[in-house]
Amino acid sequence: MDYINKFTSFVREQYCSEDFIPLHEPRFRGNEKAYLLDTIDSTFVSSVGAYVDDFECKMESYTGATKAVAVVNGTAALQVALRLVGVSKGDEVITQALSFIATANAISYNNAIPVFLDVDLDTMGLSPDAVRKFLESYAELRDDGCYNKSTGNRISACVPMHTFGFPVHLDELITICNKWKIPVVEDAAESLGSYYKGRHTGTIGQAGCFSFNGNKTITCGGGGALVTNDLNLGTKAKYLTTTAKRPHPYEFFHDELGYNYRMPNLNAALACAQMEMLESFLADKRQLATEYIDFFKSIDVTFRTELNDTKANYWLMCIEMNDRQERDYFLKETNEKGIMTRPIWTLTYKLPMYQHCYRDEQVNAEFLEQRIVNIPSSVR
Template structure:
């Protein structure tokens, strides 16, 4: 039996099945049905309701921020957070090419330009050193902010993404961005429940965002949230994402171009029940990560684990293989046997719509793209 066959057998043993094993499926083990039925019975199933309010309160508490705003998905949250951070048409936003496409798309939705900089190998997220190097070469501080002296465009934000729930080196990144007067918006779509130096990811930047897509640790079926410690900005985010409609008993008064990004009360009911189980889900996944680490250590394969002073939620667990050939063999054999595995994303600058964007050498991103594979990471319910 080769290494891949042993891995398949191990995964089947963990999930107690020889049927298809997905990468990450939702678990509904609490009050989901109860809360959704309450919502139906209340008739408040759309964008106004008690569970929308409750969800925003829960998210502010979980993220340790002063204001949370419910939205329809994580991409919408990113788009609005960038707009609120000051990103305007033709501005530049520093981010990573090793990310899910939503990160880059949110920049494009604001008619801004992504600047793709390298990641750190240990976090798989935006590298503070790469950002510092770029700014030392191209940055120019003016009274109205930081500008790219090569393009003449304003660099309006820095958008790191916490890959698979592993926090980036936030202290170093914030120090660089503070020096250059660039606001940070955290793409914490994958990292709810992850901590950096004891503080939740998503709470460090001017804004943070989360996703509650069906494949996340907790899900609303879709859904997202914007969080911030600036209550006034949070209130404005609520205004913008609810079509910029001013409060009035019966008149329709909209004071600017807003977005219809409201989370329905039905979805909010589902995510409230899911958030009640967040801590237990993460502890369950961390136990699975320990088993994976022991298994792969015996096989001489690197299983990705959290860095010191961080706590990862282990949303999607992953291994680092020796090269692309070994990666592709692993992917082929596991998926053929009904154990779903998936490579890390294709780098954004390799996609046709972002091929023209500035990028640095991407040395680390290229290295990881050819080696990282996600493995089944669902909460185990049959222990």
């Protein structure tokens, strides 16, 4: 694997640095400091402030969603979205095991049970064919929804995750789920700036959820957003995430169990400034991806690229090694040389708290877990 030294030199040239190269670090090159100081001067630094409203409007405008609700993180957005589409205690929710832990956790926070189905090799996201096979084998429609014949539990949602910003095959997946009356909630945490057949990810299912953690394409430290084209659902999301408080000038009355998931104005100020930089960030990352493609042309390693009819944001760029041994060697050598690389996540059903959950054969997920490596993807 003599290409590792070439790869190390190539990455250092891209970032013009001999220091440690992180996987994905934020860039603050716009109005971040000015907006933060403005929130401090206004004294509205907590959960009420103009920047929260502005950020929600910016998300609606950028994604094309009817309603956006800013929250503290992407996991909170997903938890609330699942509750809003009808997920309740004891239900089953179809999702993928090849994902960050937050996807399954958000299901569990609703006291529901994840069902882990395989991914497609080309998208690394939930496979419509795997979902179809599972439903044809185990599901039945009743008057009040779809049920698992073997467990008796209601199957109340399906959560595909757009892995590293690569959109899943949404048309096929939604067609299957509609047949079985299962709402689709997109885990779009990693895919701000990604499009499927001209539509922004997160806006195609019944709801979509984004993350603005420190390692995302844009960040506000923490932060997340729920988007939807269902105005009633979006209005309820705003209500639930602001402690289910009924509007009143000064009295406090809460008429159902809500969540204190409001995004603080400080974070929203940072998010607004980052949104102003988003297009330039995406352009830089797309150019970096083009240069990675050219670099890996002469190497027996596959650089992952977007599919036809999609536009990926190239949030975390990744390569596919030939086997687990090559993957482990590459990870060891690059990290020792000060170039941060990392493997894809451990499959969720291998973690102690999810080992009891149903899973199919996971042929593709196992294949990818042994081979996929993330490489430095920061805006330069």
